[in-house]
Amino acid sequence: MKITDVITHQLLVNVDEPFTSSRGWYYKTKGALVVEIVTDEGIVGWGDCYGPAAVNRAIVETVLRAAVIGRDPFDVEVIWEELYNKVKDYGMTGMNISAISGIDIALWDIIGKACGKPVHKLIGGAFRTELQAYATGLYFRDMNRLVEDAVEEAQGYVEQGFGAIKMKIGLGSIHKDLERVAAVRDAIGPRVQLMVDANHCFTVPQAINIGRELEKLDVHWFEEPISPEDVDGYVEVSRRLDMAIAGGENEFTKFSFRHILEKRAMDIVQPDVCAAGGITECKKIATLAQAHSVQCVPHAWGTAIGLAATMHFLASLPNCPPCLVPVHPMLEYEQTFNPFRDELSTTRLTHTRGIVTVPTGPGLGIEIDREVLRKYRVA
Structure with a gap:
């Protein structure tokens, strides 16, 4: 061929x-x-x-x-x-x-x-055939209804059956951020996991200060608290906070992740299959993470193709750590308007009560709708 x-x-x-x-x-x-x-x-x-x-x-x-x-x-x-x-x-x-x-x-x-064969069979097999998805959303839209919008959106995800939600923070005021996170936590209750994503907007002292308050709200992980260039800063934030620190969506190849993992700068690394080097390279990144006893929970943002590739990659990841009741890596299921994710594949990759089934068809297990491709294609 x-x-x-x-x-x-x-x-x-x-x-x-x-x-x-x-x-x-x-x-x-x-x-x-x-x-x-x-x-x-x-x-x-x-x-x-x-x-x-x-x-x-x-x-x-x-x-x-x-x-x-x-x-x-x-x-x-x-x-x-x-x-x-x-x-x-x-x-x-x-x-x-x-x-x-x-x-x-x-x-x-x-x-x-x-x-x-499905891709996951070719890269080691499936440790799991179903993935717990977490809803990524709660961006900033109406600046006059930041708290109200976040609460309503989060409640909607809980009603859909999601057991985990990730929300944005970084409003330029720690008090505003904490007010918004506290309102969401109160609305969704203690059993739904809540993560926050700062998109690297804080300094090290700011991240530590807000992190201490976020821990009181039972935040599961604190994503990208500081600039991705500041690996030593990540080390300091990780050491000063008890909650998990996540990051890595802005990193590429095993060489970048090696530096992070050797310093144990993050508790969770988040390579993106569509950015960090594809399935080939992300499998190596995941192996490096496992060797350092660090969880790998990939970032996902893109088309149905990228989502399917991420699902196969996730299926192939061993539990870290292996135990009687394992902590399975979750699938990021972003909730913003995205017809490339929702319309491009004739095989729907939708969730049922927060659970997504890994495709079992040959290759990525999806078929591309060429009419949709033509509809959105730039000439």
């Missing part, structure tokens, strides 16, 4: 209701880059690249595509290493790796379809 073409599909949709996190970015449009890899045997694989679609498209089309055409998709490790060594002179992290991620996911999709 040989690869005959690599096709990029840049997608774009308008967002009617803008929202923001602590970074101050209002999302008025949502974009994605889908990678389609075609073979001479008629098998097609699909991948998803995290980050600005136009940049990923340029990297795939001008740098990576020529190096992939003519290759055997089963040489997935060989292709990954060659692509990485091709781009690392221009940057060993960031968009170069996101672009490789999309290609890598598509290759695994092809391999699975050729073998008639």
